[in-house]
Amino acid sequence: MRVSIIAALGVNLELGANNALLWHLPDDFSWFIQHTKGKPLIMGRKTMESLGKPLKNRTNIVLTSALSVLPGFEIAKNWDAALDMAKASILRLQKIIPEDSLEVKPGVSILTTLINSDKNNYKATTVETKTISGQGNDGMANSRIHQYAPSIDPEIMIIGGGEIYKQALEFTDRLYITEVNGNFSQADTHFPLWSLQEWKETYHQHHIADEKHQFSFDFRVFDRRE
Numbered sequence: 001m002r003v004s005i006i007a008a009l010g011v012n013l014e015l016g017a018n019n020a021l022l023w024h025l026p027d028d029f030s031w032f033i034q035h036t037k038g039k040p041l042i043m044g045r046k047t048m049e050s051l052g053k054p055l056k057n058r059t060n061i062v063l064t065s066a067l068s069v070l071p072g073f074e075i076a077k078n079w080d081a082a083l084d085m086a087k088a089s090i091l092r093l094q095k096i097i098p099e100d101s102l103e104v105k106p107g108v109s110i111l112t113t114l115i116n117s118d119k120n121n122y123k124a125t126t127v128e129t130k131t132i133s134g135q136g137n138d139g140m141a142n143s144r145i146h147q148y149a150p151s152i153d154p155e156i157m158i159i160g161g162g163e164i165y166k167q168a169l170e171f172t173d174r175l176y177i178t179e180v181n182g183n184f185s186q187a188d189t190h191f192p193l194w195s196l197q198e199w200k201e202t203y204h205q206h207h208i209a210d211e212k213h214q215f216s217f218d219f220r221v222f223d224r225r226e
């Protein structure tokens with residue numbers, strides 16, 4: 001199972017200030033949604049607080065020493081627990097994919113959409129889930145699952161913040177980095193220093209500044225070199 005970090009950074013590795021982001025970039029938000037949908041998320045307690053509510057259709061796991069977390073989030077006391085919970089959530093999702101039966105029980109979450117795209121050697125996989133309601137089977141949804149299930153690419157997404165990235169970088173397999181082309185001197189949280197020598201870029205797309213995006217930015221994906 002791949003472990004990936006997804007983060008947006010200013011040119012000096014800035015991540016946030018006062019437990020909030022430093023920019024409003026709708027297309028970066030779409031990128032984040034695209035690459036986290038249907039996957040388990042691991043985050044620090046402060047990032048949970050900055051989100052305020054869990055991201056839908058994803059297992060939202062929070063690392064904390066606290067005894068409770070906000071509704072809809074799941075608590076993990078340490079990395080072993082967080083990674084085990086994330087793996088279990090992927091296995092749950094895989095198990096409920098019927099492989100040789102057309103029966104889908106009401107009330108069960110199933111995969112309904114899986115979009116694969118290949119660009120510059122980089123393969124993106126997006127999975128959506130839905131809960132079957134009613135009493136009968138859902139033959140159409142089921143046949144789509146049947147068709148697409150073998151392509152599932154299990155991935156655990158680490159979504160921040162600074163403390164969590166710092167600890168996770170050494171065992172992360174892939175980085176989804178949005179480089180925001182701006183200086184943010186007010187930042188109080190930074191991404192850890194990382195070396196391009198250890199990472200191979202597999203995807204790069206520039207996004208210009210426009211009326212909706214105050215800064216230009218670059219989507220970049222890196223896989224750890226063998």
Ligand SMILES: NC(=O)c1ccc[n+]([C@@H]2O[C@H](COP(=O)([O-])OP(=O)(O)OC[C@H]3O[C@@H](n4cnc5c(N)ncnc54)[C@H](OP(=O)(O)O)[C@@H]3O)[C@@H](O)[C@H]2O)c1
Pocket residue numbers: 006007008009014015016017018019020021043044045046047048050063064065066076077078079159160161162163164165167189
């Ligand atoms: N630009 C981006 O892509 C991005 C993404 C995410 C977040 N952010 C920003 O980053 C900032 C938050 O980051 P942060 O570094 O301050 O906090 P954080 O990493 O979100 O959370 C830190 C907290 O996580 C818990 N924790 C950390 N390591 C742990 C471990 N090994 N075991 C158990 N619990 C652990 C602790 O919670 P307890 O104190 O409860 O024990 C710690 O106080 C905000 O400004 C946010 O907006 C930016």
